[in-house]
Amino acid sequence: MNIDITNYLRLDLVDVILVCISTLIICLVAKHFFWDVILDYFDARHKAIADDIAAGEQARKDGEEYKVQYETQLASARGEAHAILEGAAKNANEERKEVLAKAREEAENLKQKALADIEREKVQAQKEMKQTITDVAFEAAEKIIKKELDEKDQQRYVDDFIEHAGDDTWQA
Numbered sequence: 787m788n789i790d791i792t793n794y795l796r797l798d799l800v801d802v803i804l805v806c807i808s809t810l811i812i813c814l815v816a817k818h819f820f821w822d823v824i825l826d827y828f829d830a831r832h833k834a835i836a837d838d839i840a841a842g843e844q845a846r847k848d849g850e851e852y853k854v855q856y857e858t859q860l861a862s863a864r865g866e867a868h869a870i871l872e873g874a875a876k877n878a879n880e881e882r883k884e885v886l887a888k889a890r891e892e893a894e895n896l897k898q899k900a901l902a903d904i905e906r907e908k909v910q911a912q913k914e915m916k917q918t919i920t921d922v923a924f925e926a927a928e929k930i931i932k933k934e935l936d937e938k939d940q941q942r943y944v945d946d947f948i949e950h951a952g953d954d955t956w957q958a
Contacts, residue, residue: 920944 816824923944 916948919948923947 920941924940
């Protein structure tokens with residue numbers, strides 16, 4: 787199967803004339819039956835394009851008006867934001883001062899409470915220490931004298947001992 791490409795690339799005057807005649811017939815048939823429809827379509831299309839252009843122009847004008855309004859609102863919003871920030875900074879400083887004052891007051895209260903607790907604990911420890919010394923003294927006294935004193939006398943001796951323990955009178 788040999789294909790010769792020269793047959794497909796040839797230009798023949800008869801073929802050109804036949805193509806022109808068939809094109810002319812197609813155009814005449816189209817003009818007779820479809821020309822009004824085609825013109826109506828092009829008119830409608832032209833009107834739609836013109837309406838779109840007009841709407842675009844109107845949208846552009848509206849956009850410019852909105853832009854001016856936006857810039858005006860933006861300028862006023864900047865002023866309001868600045869005022870709000872200044873007010874917030876002022877409020878923050880006042881709150882900071884209040885919080886610091888409260889914290890100092892609470893710290894002082896805690897310090898006073900701690901000092902009171904320490905004093906109570908000190909007194910309690912002294913009482914416990916006296917009681918422990920009393921118990922130790924009772925046991926020592928019992929072992930030393932090998933007899934048990936009545937509790938009232940014992941308590942009196944021990945209390946007297948504890949009261950004077952560490953005093954100058956006790957050491958003399």
